[in-house]
Amino acid sequence: EAQVTQNPRYLITVTGKKLTVTCSQNMNHEYMSWYRQDPGLGLRQIYYSMNVEVTDKGDVPEGYKVSRKEKRNFPLILESPSPNQTSLYFCASTGGERSSYNEQFFGPGTRLTVL
């Protein structure tokens, strides 16, 4: 089954404690990205990756890091989480030609609470 998986699905942590949210896709997609969803703000892109070892900032990258060492994995790293990073996070992937805009697959989401 074609899918994007994220772990963990739920996480409660404390300010300053480093954490990683993993993302993996099994569709051999080149493009992967991370979004956060906040009430009234919709989905905002944090970082994206066009391919292995190619990453770039999205609209709200402050406080986050990413890496793309393998095509299937795109972890999101919070080196020193703060309460304003409490949010619902989604990983997404897509591949192929431009017509694949409509094939952007999203993971199930990770609900993060930073105390």
Next chain:
Amino acid sequence: DQQVKQNSPSLSVQEGRISILNCDYTNSMFDYFLWYKKYPAEGPTFLISISSIKDKNEDGRFTVFLNKSAKHLSLHIVPSQPGDSAVYFCAAPSGSARQLTFGSGTQLTVLP
């Protein structure tokens, strides 16, 4: 830079009636728009898209209309069903080839 706005945070419709969700965008350079649907505790899923070479695209009960002069698109659901209750996001390409900018979403509630 692309901005996408959904000015109605919520919409309630009676089952069987038409639901109309609206979206405005700022950049005429981009020529492809999408709608995503999101249920609670799930990720968004693609619903329907439209290219600017068309002014209408239909898929079953879902139709998207594009008004390029007004920089406006709308999603029509006819007839609306309780299972359509979800948050709907419109999205448009921005920045690099596959970046998307999303609107803030509209919570649709279809009442039985």
